[in-house]
Amino acid sequence: MSADPECACFGGAPASPDPQPGLTRIPWRLATHGTFNGAMLDQLHKAPALARLTTRDPSDPAIALLDGWAVTLDILAFYNERIGNEGFLRPATERRSVLELARLIGYSPAPGVSASTFLAVNCDTIPGSPEQVTLPAGAGVMSVPGPGEKPQIFETDAEIVARPAWQDLHAQSVHYVAPAAGDTRLMLYPPTQLKTGDMVLVVGGERIADAQSPRWQARRVAGVEDIPADPIDQVPPRSEVLLESALGAAATIPLQSPRVYAMRQRTNIFGHNAPAWESLPIVLRVGEFLPIAVAAQTVPALQALEASKQSSNAIVSFAPGGPSGAMSEMAAGGGTASLGYGGILDDITNIMEFDATRKLAPGIYAGRRTSWADAPFPAGRDYIDLDQVYDRFVAGSWIVLRAGTTMQAYQVTEATEISVSDFGMSAKVTRLKLRGPSLSSFSPRSTSVHGVSELIPWGMTPITTPVAGREVTLSKPVEGLAAGQRVALTGSEAASGNAAARILTIEQVSTVPAGGDAAQLAPPATMTTRLRFTSDIAPGLAPRSVRINANVVSASHGETREDAIGNGNAAIAFQTVPLPSKPLTWVSSSNPPGRATTLRVRIGASWWNEVHSFVGAGPRDRVFTTRTADDGTVTVQFGDGVTGARLPSGKGNIMARYRTGTGLAGMLKAGQLSQPLQRPAGFAGVVNPLPTGGAEDPESLDAARANAPVTVRAMERIVSLADVADYARAFAGIGKADAALVRDGTWRSIVLTIADTGGGMPAAGDTLFDNLEESIAAVRSGGDYAGQRHGLPITLAGYRARGFALRSELILASDAVAATVLAAARAALLQAFGFAARQFAQPASLAEASAVLHGVGGVRAARFTRFHRLDQPAGVAPVLPSAMAGRLGNGWQGAELLTLDPDQLVLTQVQ
Known part of the structure; x- marks a missing residue:
């Protein structure tokens, strides 16, 4: 320091602070020791009374006195700055400062909220077990702790009546497949007892209603493969029947309740074994001789023949148009020849011969409709005679006539036993009266009959289409399920095979025919249960893996x-009593703070109510308030007899019923909650299908500093778009929230994307999700939310987690410890691109990643070899986009949150 009294090197008086907004520390310090000391020394020569004090030597008592005051002022300025900073929320560092500032706006740091989940209850299924098991509200379940964890206790939020019939329900994993054009196989239910060469008939309602309908198919069997049942996946046995040829065109496939019949009997028509016409004796081939002199006009149906033909032995046939006759003439030494009229051969009927008076009369073949066994049946005939008596051919059954490649199906309307004599033979046979097309394509000798039809149930084929959408058809009917009931649905994702679980709410229960899309193939009266849910099953699950448990109850952390x-003392105003155990449990709720206390206080026989403050309370109001200390201890405070009633005096008359346990300690994996603390008769076990969620630790100082202004912006009302996000962000358990106005043509909606404090993706059915949705609806409409009545609809959606990969080669400083620098670089990247630091729909850029790496000490340069989203091809992209909320099919989807995947972060050192 200069001893010159005229020296102007002390800088003058301290400058007034001029703080700027948005600072985390306000520069409110007036000056430091040097500034204060210099300012006082600068004023010495200006005071006339001190004109003779020319020394500036620090050892001089006067100068030392000024130095002492400078030290005092420096201390006062330091604390004045700190006190000034403690008066503002952002730069305040003391917890008490933040608490008192928050209380000025009616905000108290959140005490945390307990985790919640759903429990799937299982009952005993051994014979004699109860048909239902009641588990009361408050039933405890303890977790199986992992390494470094402590057991946590959850309790059921409501009573549940569980039924064994509601657990281990399977989705329908097999279905009927209707026959289609081109099919070469039929799936039938065993035992079919079919073998190669057997005939099967596929026929439906069309052929029953219309005997001329072309919708039927008959095929011979080429092979049969029996597939055994799979009892684990509840897949019944089935027989795969291979056909000799594929089914025909679509116009010939039965559509109305198609049924398949096995033809158990193959037989022939009477006359199939008649001797050939040429081999018969002449007396059987002909009747009496017809004199050539008989004129054509003497027989009405007889037509004149060419003169050249009249000298030959002839069998005469007549074209349609009337009764036709047949005669034979024998010329000496001559043969026989068939004569046709106009080239058309007709059935030989009404065979004539001469009677005793030499007049033409019906002969021994009168009434014959065919000339012999090779001739086709006439068009008007509606019956066939089998070659013998068959008891198994009955009315109502089906037969298939087959002649070469020609086949036709007929339904038997009558089966009788008769005696027939024809073709030089006689026998007792079964006559079948048939319903169907004309028999004119068949003859006795060439036709085989496939009959004794036996209905074979269709077999069921495994379903390969993933279980998705909002509906699940169960494998069997289930009684008692109702709308509003929650179910736990588990299975494997069809695309990846990863295990998946959903908690869904039933919207509708219906009874439907079993069999899937081809339910008309199911046997009559075969029904099952179909469940429709309030939300989608996404992504799709493999059908055979799906299991449903409808014994589901919500549970929350805390014992x-x-x-x-304590003891009440009427002499003490505002008496306080601490709770002996901590931390106090707060559970998720739909009220505006998003949480509700589990504390209930009873004084004697009366329950007192908790209030936020005593303001407005009267002297008889039985109310109390609570305060939470830094260590989590909760203190209960009662009134003074003016604002709130005083406690009555009594020993041990202050009773508290509450739960302990809260915060992130309750965040457990799926399956960890499996140790029930109560085991009523018939109770088998319990498990949480999903990880617990929605937990939040008591609010930290930084969190309270950030959240207190949000509550002022939200003010428990929703008016603007920003209010939607602010309200959700202030809701207990919500870690991130973003509201976006989404348009899709004429559709508009506010999509609110949310994440819980642990980074989870809340979904419909979760306690936190449902409570927030209910709370928003109540705030917007006073509890009667009706779509757009109070503005655009608000759709809640969990965010879509997306990851990206980063690989970089780093050049480090020559004196850097590679392992330390690489670890620091990795930590910096994960922090900068982690859940806490990123916002919904925020892209990630290569420049940002480069800046993070260059901010790590010891990193001189970085070369990126990969920077891409995991759902995009590998490469180096300058910017990785992150999608906003938008339309998805008939619904809406939340925004993406793009974060760095730790498993895809690779940093290497290069020279």
Whole structure:
């Protein structure tokens, strides 16, 4: 320091601070020791009374006195700055400062909220077990702790009546497949007892209603493969029947309740074994001789023949148009020849011969409709005679006539036993009266009969289409399920095979025919249960993996206690009593703070109510408030007899019923909650199908500093788009929230994308999701939310997690410790691109990643070899986009949150 009294090197008086907005520390310090000391020394020569004090030597008592005051002022300025900073929320560092500032706007740091989940209850299924098991509200379940964890206790939020019939329900994993054009196989239910060469007939309602309908198919069997049942996946046995040829065109496929019949009997028509006409004796081939002199006009149906033909032995046939006759003439030494009229051969009927008076009369073949066994049946005939008596051919059954490649199906309307004599033979046979097309394509000798039809149930084929959408058809009917009931649905994702679980709410229960899309193939009266849910099953699950448990109850973290916490003393105003156990459990709720206390206080026989403050309370109001200390201890405070009633005096008359346990300690994996603390008769076990969620630790200082202004912006009302996000962000358990106005043609909606404090993706059915949705609806409409009545609809959606890969080669400083620098670089990247630091729909850029790496000490340069989204091809992209909320099919989807995948982060050192 200069001893010159005229020296102007002390800088003058301290400058007034001029703080700027948005600072995390306000530069409110007036000056430091040097500034204060210099300013005082600068004023010495200006005071006339001190004109003779020319020394500036620090050892001089006067100068030392000024130095002492400078030290005092420096201390005062330091604390004044700190006190000034403590008066503002952002730069405040003391917890008490933040608490008191928050209380000025009616905000108290959140006490945290307990985790919640759903429990799937299982009952005993052994014979004699109860048909239902009641588990009361508050039933405890303890977790199986992982390494470094402590057991956590959850309790059921409501009573549940569980039924064994509601657990281990399977989705329909097999279905009927209707026959289609070109099919070469039929799936039938065993035992079919079919073998190669057997005939099967596929016929439906069309042929029953219309005997001329072309919708039927008959095929011979080429082979049969029996597939055994799979009892684990509830897949019944089935027989795969290979056909000799594919089914025909679509116009010939039965559509109305198609049924398949096995033809168990193959037989022939009477006359199939008649001797050939040429081999018969002449007396059987002909009747009496017809004199050539008989004129054509003497027989009405007889037509004149050419003169050249009249000298030959002839069998005469007449074209249609009337009764036709047949005669034979024998010329000496001559043969026989068939004569045709106009080239058309007709059935030989009404065979004539001469009677005793030499007049033409019906002969021994009168009434014959065919000339012999090779001739086709006449068009008007509606019956066939089998070659013998068959008892198994009955009315109502089906037969298939086959002649070469020609086949036709007929339904038997009558089966009788008769005696027939024809073709030089006689026998007792079964006559079948038939319903169907004309028999004119068949003859006795060439036709085989496939009959004794036996209905074979269709077999079921495994379903390969993933279980998706909002509906699931169960493998069997289930009684008692109702709308509003929650179910736990588990299975494997069809695309990846990863295990998946959903908690869904039933919207509708219906009874439908079993069999899937081809339910008309199912046997009559075969029904099952179909469930429709309020939300989609996504992504799709493999059908055979799906299991459903409808014994589901919600549960939350915390163990119930009931303690005598103190003695009332009417002489004490605002008496306070601490709870003996901590931390106090707060559970998720639909009220505006998003949480509700589990504390209930009873004084004697009366329950007192908790209020936010005593403001407005009267002297008889039985109310109390609570305060939470830094260590989590909750203190209960009662009134003074003016604002709130005083406690009555009594020993041990202050009783508290509450739960302990809260925060992120309750965040457990799926399956960890499996140790029930109560086991009523018939109870088998319990498990949480999904990880627990929605937990939040008591609010930290930084969190309270950030959240307190949000509550002022939201003010428990929703008016603007920003209010939607602010309201959700202030809701207990919500870690991130973003509201976006989404348009899709004429559709508009506010899509609110949310994430819980642990980074989870809340979904419909989760306690946190449902409570927030209900709370928003109540705030917008006073509890009667009706779509757009109070503005655009608000759709809640969990965010879509997306990851990206980063690989970089780093050049480090020559004196850097590679392992330390690489670890620091990795930590910096994961922090910069982690859940806490990123926002919904925020892209990631290569420049941002480069800046993070260059901010790590010891990193001189970085070369990126990969920077891409995991759902895009590998490469180096300058910017990785992150999608906003938008339309998805008939619904809406939340925004993406793009974060760095730790498993895809690779940093290497290069020289």
